[in-house]
Amino acid sequence: MAERISDAEHAVMEVLWRRAPLTAIEVSDALADERNWSLQTVKTLLGRLVAKNVVAHEADGRRYLYRPLVEREDYVAGESQRLVDRLFGGRVTPLVAHLAETQQLSDKDIAEIEALLKALKS
Amino acid sequence: MAERISDAEHAVMEVLWRRAPLTAIEVSDALADERNWSLQTVKTLLGRLVAKNVVAHEADGRRYLYRPLVEREDYVAGESQRLVDRLFGGRVTPLVAHLAETQQLSDKDIAEIEALLKALKS
DNA sequence: CTCGACTGACTACAGATGTAGTCATCATCT
């Protein structure tokens, strides 16, 4: 049932995750710098997200307030999983290895991750 | 210039990355279990990949041999970067943190990553 | 009450994507 969220839709979701509920206008304003969309475009995207059941819209007088129905956490988890599955055979270690090699990790980054791992090793 | 590769196209690329050059038929056969595509479908996807300049086709008698023009490494790097940018503000550390928490990393996994990081810390 | 502003609903449309059929051509078997 977890409908796929397109790129443009994702931008809208990010706004709602940051602050919700919002009206269509508010969402549009929040996107003003990033994307150069007309209000109509934002409304269409909101409509599609509602149709996909990932955003709820409740009437507030004569306009709607939109709020996300899925947690950002869940979305991020899903997308990350997709990547890991598609490109790394479902294994996280190769991904981390890849990132470690490709990206310039500062010593601070490395220390941070090491600390994190240590914490996991209960 | 790096045209975007769709999901279905990616499946074809994986085959070519594993072994190349291949004919359309061979690619189709290699995909037989995973996806249930007709030969025509595979040919269309190959055609699109050629159009996108990520696959080369050279004549071999009266059929074509297809070979990838982009390295898997580069594709993986690009896609990973996209994810990191879209979901983690371009920072790798939060992604690793997320993965570490979400996935069940075995002690062996953790040890592996730790070793990797240690190697990086010149 | 009437008119305009605000807002959602509906419609549009080009390009991408997933999936596949049909046509033309060349090689080969008989």
Place this chain on the structure above:
DNA sequence: AGATGATGACTACATCTGTAGTCAGTCGAG
């Protein structure tokens, strides 16, 4: 030489995506 099979080229078509215009209803100002 004609029939048959293999193979790429071209065409098709529904759906999804990105982007946006137009219509219609309602609330507030005059």
